[in-house]
Amino acid sequence: MHSAIDISGMPAGDAVDFVILAPTGARSAAALREVEAFLKGLFPEFDFMANGEAMPFDGNYEVLPICGVSGAAGEPNTLPYPDQSVMMGISAALKGFAPGSRRR
16 A cells, blocks of 8 residues: 655654554644654654655554665665564554543
């Protein structure tokens, strides 16, 4: 469904481990920052960027690991795919998340 995610809007020097695609009803700037903070609280060893600019979709948040970054010469550096248990944990946490809720 999604072929490319632009993370160039991240401040210089910030690393992103996962991009979180927000469903149609959760795309306000405040909701995107809230999901980032929620996940950072649960998984402090990772950095997240919530994105609401992808094609609209209904349902749950989608988790995309960042497995490649541009190298010095513009060549991609392949990063290892995250452990399946990490992906499942993030996905499970997001299923119970609703922007504006007090569940933390």
